[in-house]
Amino acid sequence: MQHSTVQGHLVMNLVVSPELSFSIVVDLAYEPGDPYAVRFTFHLPGDAPVTWVFARELLLDGLSGPAGEGDVHIHPVGGELSEVCINLHSPNGDALLRSPATPLIAFLARTDRLVPMGQELTGRQLDDQLADILSENAG
Numbered sequence: 001m002q003h004s005t006v007q008g009h010l011v012m013n014l015v016v017s018p019e020l021s022f023s024i025v026v027d028l029a030y031e032p033g034d035p036y037a038v039r040f041t042f043h044l045p046g047d048a049p050v051t052w053v054f055a056r057e058l059l060l061d062g063l064s065g066p067a068g069e070g071d072v073h074i075h076p077v078g079g080e081l082s083e084v085c086i087n088l089h090s091p092n093g094d095a096l097l098r099s100p101a102t103p104l105i106a107f108l109a110r111t112d113r114l115v116p117m118g119q120e121l122t123g124r125q126l127d128d129q130l131a132d133i134l135s136e137n138a139g
Contacts (some may be wrong), residue, residue: 004133006030006114008107012086014044015096026099030056030111035120038111040086045061052088057117062086063101076101 008028021047021114029039040062041051054072060073061067063084065135071090077083077098084104 004032004114006107006110008103008110010099010103012042012097012099014042015098024097026097028104028107030107030114032115035115037106056108056111057074059104060117063105063108094131 001139005030008024010028011023012026014024017019025043025046027049028043029041030037037053039051039053041049041050043049052072058067058072058074063076066073066075068074068087070129071088073087073089075085076125081101081131084099084101087097088097090094100131
């Protein structure tokens with residue numbers, strides 16, 4: 001059973017207004033135990049880190065066009081795939097982040113090597129079957 005995780009680290013711009021933004025450090029994480037999700041942990045100055053979990057497929061879709069319903073919306077900026085906007089909506093307020101696309105693409109490529117897109121369920125089913133077999137043999 002594979003217990004690897006994929007981790008990434010990048011700097012995004014938190015956009016306060018059209019004239020003001022500041023850089024924040026963001027940690028990315030992907031675990032095969034939760035194969036449909038990616039985790040973004042934002043390190044805000046003076047505050048505790050904040051983690052958002054959303055669909056890996058949403059991040060992939062948002063790199064090429066507008067994607068998302070509900071609390072997370074992602075879309076590319078401009079005609080070239082150089083930057084992505086991530087809009088986060090919560091009861092505590094909204095955040096607009098701008099990220100270079102390249103580290104997000106590299107992160108997704110690494111997650112795809114660990115658990116290929118579209119094969120998430122297959123991997124979990126195999127793990128469940130293996131666990132059933134092992135528990136039967138143990139008893």
